[in-house]
Amino acid sequence: MSSYFAYTRVSTEKQGEGVSLVEQRAAIQALAARMGVEITRWFEERQTAAKKGRPVFGEMMRLLRSGRADGLLMHRIDRSARNLRDWVAVGDLADDGIDVRFVIDQVDLNTRGGRITADIQAVIAADYVRNLREESLKGIYGRYKQGLLPLPAPIGYLDCGGGKPKEIDPLKGPLVEEAFELYATGEYSLESLRQKMHERGLRNTRDGPITKNNIAHILRNRFYAGTLVYKRTGELFDGQHAALVTKKLFETVQGRLNRKAVKGISKHNFLYRRLLRCALCSRFMVGERQKGRVYYRCHNRACETTTVREDVLESHIQQRLRSIKLDDELVDEIVREAESLVQAEKRESETNRRTQAASLAKAKSQLSSLTAAFVSREIDQLSYDVTKADLIERIEALDGTDGKPEADLLDEVRSVLELFRSAQLSYESGDRESKLDTVKSTCSNLTVARREPSVELRNPFRRAASSSCVLSGAPDRGGSRTLCPKQLARLAIDEAIRREEERRQNDDL
Ligand SMILES: [Zn+2]
Structure with a gap:
């Protein structure tokens, strides 16, 4: 007796026309009985249809491709291949000699007519799902507008x-x-x-x-x-x-x-709590108060690092921050460089986005002309298959990267660069909050090895500090580099992007 896999999917969206899991199973069982084949394994997917990533489907396809069954039974095409990629994969199975059957759609994938019917249904299904997703978003927003919460009731x-x-x-x-x-x-x-x-x-x-x-x-x-x-x-x-x-x-x-x-x-909390690590064992140093002074201690008994006094650490930080002070004119110049870099990038990404949208529309219309040409027999099966696979791949790539407009970075870049002027001052004369803020936005790594504190600066400050001997007029000892405003501007933009990313992650929590 031939062995077949059976695949069912239940959508969690309320669609009104869904077929329950029990009905799907019964129908597939009946088909297997009619065909006189044995179902050796059931694969059951419970997910929103429009969401990509169907772990069960993927696993089943892998097993089928490695020859674990002679055929595959599914309920119907639009339940089984709700996006084009799935459908291409199912089509490939049929080409490899796996017998693919549907309960509802009595199509024979081994004939050309059957494949056309099935392909067209799959395209329609993919479009339907896209539509459904938009409609359901509209529906949710509509509920809010009516003053109704389309989510489970909160406690109370x-x-x-x-x-x-x-x-x-x-x-x-x-x-x-x-x-x-x-x-x-x-x-x-x-x-x-x-x-x-x-x-x-x-x-x-x-x-x-x-x-x-x-x-x-x-x-x-x-x-x-x-x-x-x-x-x-x-x-x-x-x-x-x-x-x-x-x-x-x-x-x-x-x-x-x-x-x-x-x-x-x-x-x-101690000011440097969860900011200061032991350089030797990389644990966080823990604050403690003794005779009016604050110390940070490595609590690892086996470690050679003992303690560091908070004021020792602070004077070390002060020294580092002094090394990044730039004159106003230079900062202004870096700001101007950054502005023109951001503007240029913005123009470029705008152009890219437009090009991308145009290519997507073009690929989609090519796909429908292709289907039309095939249905009216202007092209043969082989060129149809090859071109179709190619187009689908292109559409999915373009569709996936359809970028949201980038946030305006300039304000963030300016506030990074402002630190060149203000970091030292706001650290030395600031309250706890602004001290902490300054440290977090200029330093990436605070460590203590034995009793020696060490502070690593973030870029662009690190880069500026490593060249500061040139700026301050000290003789150019071998290896130190001169400052390039454009390069600092680039580093500041990278830092602004990192900050926004970090903020987004915090917002998500
Ligand atoms: Zn340690």
């Missing part, structure tokens, strides 16, 4: 179906309100509030114990004050649901949360 509310506003959970709702009120008194930390609310009986949405993170999320969530936030754009909408807390209480709590965050740093 109950879901009442898609078209209706969330209702206050009679048990958890009042507890959430109480949490806001307690936190607003200023007598609770997030952790002590978590304990208190746990005792009061507040549980998470799955009725499990509430975490500190849950508490933080609740206190930050505008939904409780009656407002919806559409995350993609940051737009705010008035919700139809009843608020649990007043806007005033919500803002008081936000103020407390923000103050706590700032206070937390200055009160309990």
Whole structure:
């Protein structure tokens, strides 16, 4: 008896016309019985159709290509090959002699007519999915505009179906309100509030114990004050649901949360906490206070590094920052260089984007003319297949890199370059916050080996410091390089990009 694989996919999107997993399985089983073949393995995918990356599909194709089965049974084409790449892969299987069958679409892939029918259906399916994705985004945005949250109810509310506003959970709702009120008194930390609310009986949405993170999320969530936030754009909408807390209480709590965050740093943490590492064992040095002085100690007993005094470290940092001070005129020149570099890059990427959009449109129209030409028998199977595969590859490459417009970098570049003027001053006369800020934005690495601190500067400051003896008029000892404004401008742009990247990552957390 021939052995066949069977593949089913259930979409998590609500499409109204989906066929359930049970129905798909039954239909495939019946087909296998009719054909008199044995299903040796079931592959089941549960994913959103439009999302790329189907691990089960990929694994199955790999096994099929290595000859683990004689054929493949699927429910129907638009469920089985919802993007073109999948479809090309399925077509290749048929070419390699694997018997591919569908329950609904009775096409024989071994005939040319069957392949054309199937190909056209696959193209239609891919287009349908693209459409669906756009429609569903429109639908979600529409819900926000109506004041409805198209997401599961947060703790303290109950879901009442898609078209209706969330209702206050009679048990958890009042507890959430109480949490806001307690936190607003200023007598609770997030952790002590978590304990208190746990005792009061507040549980998470799955009725499990509430975490500190849950508490933080609740206190930050505008939904409780009656407002919806559409995350993609940051737009705010008035919700139809009843608020649990007043806007005033919500803002008081936000103020407390923000103050706590700032206070937390200055009160309990040492300034260089998680910034200073032991150079020998690369652990973080831990702050401690002794007789009014602050020390950082490597807590690895086997390590030769002992401690460093904070003021020793600081005078070392000061010395480094002094070495990057440039005169105003030079900084101005670097800023001008950076401006023209960023502008030039912007023009170039704009041109690239336009070219790319044009190529994409062209490739898509070529694909449809190709299909038309093939259907009307103007070209043969071989040239059709080759050209089609080529076009599809091009379309996918272009489609995937369809870039979003780049953020304006110039402000960030300027603030990097400003540090050439201000770093030393804001470190030496600044408060803890600006000290920390300066260190984080100019230094990439603070270490201590035994008792010796060492500070590595970020570029463009490192580059400037290594040439500073030339600037200060000291004799040019062999090896030191002169400063080139253009080069510093480039380094500053790289640094600005790194900063924005870092900020994006922090925002994602
Ligand atoms: Zn150490």
